[in-house]
Amino acid sequence: xxxxxxxxxxxxxxxxxxxxxxxxxxxxxxxxxxxxxxxxxxxxxxxxxxxxxxxxxxxxxxxxxxxxxxxxxxxxxxxxxxxxxxxxxxxxxxxxxxxxxxxxxxxxxxxxxxxxxxxxxxxxxxxxxxxxxxxxxxxxxxxxxxxxxxxxxxxxxxxxxxxxxxxxxxxxxxxxxxxxxxxxxxxxxxxxxxxxxxxxxxxxxxxxxxxxxxxxxxxxxxxxxxxxxxxxxxxxxxxxxxxxxxxxxxxxxxxxxxxxxxxxxxxxxxxxxxxxxxxxxxxxxxxxxxxxxxxxxxxxxxxxxxxxxxxxxxxxxxxxxxxxxxxxxxxxxxxxxxx
Ligand SMILES: [Zn+2]
Numbered sequence: 001x002x003x004x005x006x007x008x009x010x011x012x013x014x015x016x017x018x019x020x021x022x023x024x025x026x027x028x029x030x031x032x033x034x035x036x037x038x039x040x041x042x043x044x045x046x047x048x049x050x051x052x053x054x055x056x057x058x059x060x061x062x063x064x065x066x067x068x069x070x071x072x073x074x075x076x077x078x079x080x081x082x083x084x085x086x087x088x089x090x091x092x093x094x095x096x097x098x099x100x101x102x103x104x105x106x107x108x109x110x111x112x113x114x115x116x117x118x119x120x121x122x123x124x125x126x127x128x129x130x131x132x133x134x135x136x137x138x139x140x141x142x143x144x145x146x147x148x149x150x151x152x153x154x155x156x157x158x159x160x161x162x163x164x165x166x167x168x169x170x171x172x173x174x175x176x177x178x179x180x181x182x183x184x185x186x187x188x189x190x191x192x193x194x195x196x197x198x199x200x201x202x203x204x205x206x207x208x209x210x211x212x213x214x215x216x217x218x219x220x221x222x223x224x225x226x227x228x229x230x231x232x233x234x235x236x237x238x239x240x241x242x243x244x245x246x247x248x249x250x251x252x253x254x255x256x257x258x259x260x261x262x263x264x265x266x267x268x269x270x271x272x273x274x275x276x277x278x279x280x281x282x283x284x285x286x287x288x289x290x291x292x293x294x295x296x297x298x299x300x301x302x303x304x305x306x307x308x309x310x311x312x313x314x315x316x317x318x319x320x321x322x323x324x325x326x327x328x329x330x331x332x333x334x335x336x337x338x339x
Contacts, residue, residue, distance in 0.1 A: 203267020
């Protein structure tokens with residue numbers, strides 16, 4: 001298992017926040033990396049008919065773009081079209097040096113696609129692309145994340161996928177790069193409304209990785225969610241809960257150790273539980289009712305209204321009781337959810 005990497009240093013080009021795709025609930029031993037997700041106040045993305053613009057490094061196999069696109073377009077068909085979104089895909093097999101002409105073309109494509117904040121020069125942009133897209137590929141590391149650029153109005157979502165071929169296994173029912181596409185695009189959708197807590201963002205994206213492929217008939221919902229539950233149960237301290245993971249940046253050190261289990265694994269179940277507690281039990285109500293009301297009311301009031309509870313504390317308490325129940329009851333809850 002790869003050592004979790006440090007949060008990359010923010011540059012002035014890498015603005016506001018980055019949401020890493022940490023596809024969770026996977027078999028042990030999978031190559032996962034961890035990164036802090038932050039969620040400061042921000043200008044939301046907007047509804048947009050135009051789909052994402054896809055960019056692929058010359059020389060990297062187009063199959064990886066196709067796999068990612070399958071995920072992004074599946075998620076976009078469900079959540080709706082938001083953006084503007086650009087998708088950047090680079091890679092290099094076993095850290096082979098990337099052809100200089102391909103590098104130059106990629107730098108030009110990236111730097112030509114965006115405006116620069118005050119004081120930023122073209123050379124700075126080129127350095128940024130080298131360090132964040134190309135050097136990572138040549139170091140044979142894999143990354144996937146959403147980078148939120150706010151130097152334009154509306155801001156822009158960049159979905160970045162590097163060396164995702166390393167996450168592909170023939171035996172997977174759904175290619176991992178496709179799941180990463182679903183996960184990241186779900187963040188694009190979420191970022192088009194008001195601010196929500198870390199557990200809801202990551203949990204919602206992981207739940208989408210489980211729900212949408214099941215709806216497509218690609219894989220079974222139960223197995224994926226059971227793996228999430230197993231992982232969620234690895235949190236040893238009974239005092240820790242998703243309530244400690246509202247904002248990963250202000251979470252205390254001990255909580256951060258369980259970032260993945262709390263935000264992604266328990267978060268996925270918490271989002272499923274939210275839907276179960278809502279009046280229609282429809283996942284589409286999350287899209288059509290809950291998120292628009294986040295913009296209107298803020299997430300805490302929107303959550304209370306959606307689940308018909310007095311406040312978030314009541315929700316957290318109800319969810320804790322649910323998590324203490326049997327796996328049979330937990331799986332039975334999933335079966336009551338509708339599309
Ligand atoms: Zn994520």
